[in-house]
Amino acid sequence: DTGVSQNPRHKITKRGQNVTFRCDPISEHNRLYWYRQTLGQGPEFLTYFQNEAQLEKSRLLSDRFSAERPKGSFSTLEIQRTEQGDSAMYLCASSGRLAGGGPYEQYFGPGTRLTVT
Amino acid sequence: AQSVSQHNHHVILSEAASLELGCNYSYGGTVNLFWYVQYPGQHLQLLLKYFSGDPLVKGIKGFEAEFIKSKFSFNLRKPSVQWSDTAEYFCAVPPDSSYKLIFGSGTRLLVRP
Numbered sequence: 001d002t003g004v005s006q007n008p009r010h011k012i013t014k015r016g017q018n019v020t021f022r023c024d025p026i027s028e029h030n031r032l033y034w035y036r037q038t039l040g041q042g043p044e045f046l047t048y049f050q051n052e053a054q055l056e057k058s059r060l061l062s063d064r065f066s067a068e069r070p071k072g073s074f075s076t077l078e079i080q081r082t083e084q085g086d087s088a089m090y091l092c093a094s095s096g097r098l099a100g101g102g103p104y105e106q107y108f109g110p111g112t113r114l115t116v117t
Numbered sequence: 118a119q120s121v122s123q124h125n126h127h128v129i130l131s132e133a134a135s136l137e138l139g140c141n142y143s144y145g146g147t148v149n150l151f152w153y154v155q156y157p158g159q160h161l162q163l164l165l166k167y168f169s170g171d172p173l174v175k176g177i178k179g180f181e182a183e184f185i186k187s188k189f190s191f192n193l194r195k196p197s198v199q200w201s202d203t204a205e206y207f208c209a210v211p212p213d214s215s216y217k218l219i220f221g222s223g224t225r226l227l228v229r230p
Contacts, residue, residue: 033216033217033218040126041223042209042221043161043218043220048217056217104151104211106218108153109160
């Protein structure tokens with residue numbers, strides 16, 4: 001397994017459009033996380049899944065944001081009616097009980113950079 | 118609310134200089150502590166971690182960090198930096214009863230050859 005993958009890597013969209021991002025975690029990792037990172041800041045937690053259940057959502061996750069993880073494998077993050085303030089890097093991470101790791105040790109993907117014009 | 122503070126936002130060093138980056142967290146429950154690094158154009162990578170035991174932990178590429186419970190700190194150190202250490206460094210902590218991570222705002226390190 002080569003790690004966490006995210007698609008697309010870059011997305012440019014016009015304000016008001018909907019966008020969807022995909023994350024494929026490390027296989028057999030049961031937890032999957034979404035974060036958002038803006039310039040000069042650390043990643044901010046958005047939501048996380050344990051298997052297919054969405055267990056926690058940040059207050060940053062407005063009604064325009066929705067995340068799913070059907071069948072407990074890949075996950076999608078959708079943003080409806082995008083706004084310029086949504087422009088950021090969207091990061092996905094996963095964690096699980098691999099040898100040498102633990103439930104808190106998260107492995108990050110390369111991110112999807114969203115630009116809303 | 119739980120928080121993580123990194124006081125040095127930008128650090129510029131010459132090669133072979135010693136490095137210490139500060140990280141303070143705001144609560145005193147069960148503590149798991151992480152440093153992540155993001156090299157230019159690359160994704161976040163785990164540098165080192167503390168779960169329990171010896172408060173001095175060693176990570177990859179010669180980095181180490183010391184957990185000082187009384188000071189709520191987990192400072193990152195390296196005795197002699199290299200140009201290839203140029204990157205952004207993030208301290209992170211999972212708050213109690215959650216697996217998510219709270220990150221500091223990061224420290225951008227530039228090492229001049």
